[in-house]
Amino acid sequence: MSKRKRVGEGIKNVVSTMMERVLNNVLIKDPFIKEKHHSLKPLYAALVPDEIFKGSHFERRFVTPFGGVWEKLAQVVATENHGHCAMGHNVSGIVGSESLRRIQEVLNNLEHNQKGKAKIKPDWAKELEYIKQGGGEPIPVSVTCDIFIYNEETNTKYAFELKGPLPNSDQTKVSKEKILKLLAMEPKQVDYAFYALVYNPYGKKSDYKWTFPMRWFNMHEDASVLIGNEFWDLIGGQGTYKTFITEVNKLGTTYRERIYREFLEIEPPQSFDKNPLK
Secondary structure, eight states: OOHHHHHHHHHHHHHHHHHHHHHHIIIIISOOOHHHHHHHOHHHHHHSOHHHHHHHHHHHHHHHHHTTHHHHHHHHHHHHHHSOEEEEEEEEEEEEHHHHHHHHHHHHHHHSOOTTSOOOOOOHHHHHHHHHTTOOSEEEEEEEEEEEEEETTTTEEEEEEEEOSSOOHHHHHHHHHHHHHHHHOSSOSOSEEEEEESOOTTSSGGGOOOSGGGGTSOTTTOTTEEETHHHHHHHHOTTHHHHHHHHHHHHHHHHHHHIIIIISOSOOOTTTTSOOOO
16 A cells, blocks of 8 residues: 555544544434423424524534644655654743743734834744744753754754644744744754644635734744645645545545435525535
C-alpha cells in the first residue's frame, strides 16, 4: 500500500471510529426520548416540534467528541510522513526575562488601542525579531503544544497550535503567546511553530474573512499562519489535503444517510449525498 493510501486509510479510520461512537451514543446509550422531553420541558414541547430538540440532542453529543478528532487526524497524517507526531506535547526551555516582557508588550498593544495613536496591526516578522532581541535573565518556560512533529531524517522539529476554521479571539491570543515563547527559547527547542487552522470555509487564504483571529495575526501574510491545505500538505506531503477532503466526503455520504434513517427516522432528501467539503 502506498503512503498516500495509508494516509487515506488512517483518516478514514479516525473519522469513522468517532462517528460510530456518536451513533452508538445517540441510538443506544442515550437516545432522544420524546416522553422524557415532554415531561421535563412541557412548555417547550407545547410550542416547538420534537424534531428541533432531537437535532439539538444529537448536536451536543457530536460536538464534544469531535473536538479531539483534528489532533488525531493530524497525528495519523504526520506520523506517516515524518515518523513521529505527539498530541499535547510539552516543550521546555529558557526564555530571557526581557523577551518575556516584550511578548506581553506585543500582545497588549494588539489588544488595547493607545489613546491618540493609530491601531497597531499584527506583523509577525517584526514582532518576533523584537522579542528575540530582548534577552535578559534566563527564565525556565514550559509550553504545551497541540501537535509536535519530529522528523528524524531531517532533524527538524515542528510545533502547532491547531484550531478549527473559526477560532475566537481569546483562543488565538493564547496560541500566539505560546508560539512566541516557543520561538524565543534559547537554545532553540523547535525549528518551526505555527498557528494552524484545519480548514478554510472561505476557499483561498487571501479570502479568509473571520475577524477574531485577525486581531492577533495577519491571517493572509504572516509566515506563522497556516490555513487548510497549507497545514495538511506540510505535515503529510503534497496532495494530503485533497486526500483528506475526499475521504471525509465519502464518509459524509454514508453517515448522513444513516443519521436521516436511523436517528431522525425520515427519508433522506434528494440532495443529501452532495459533498459539502471542498
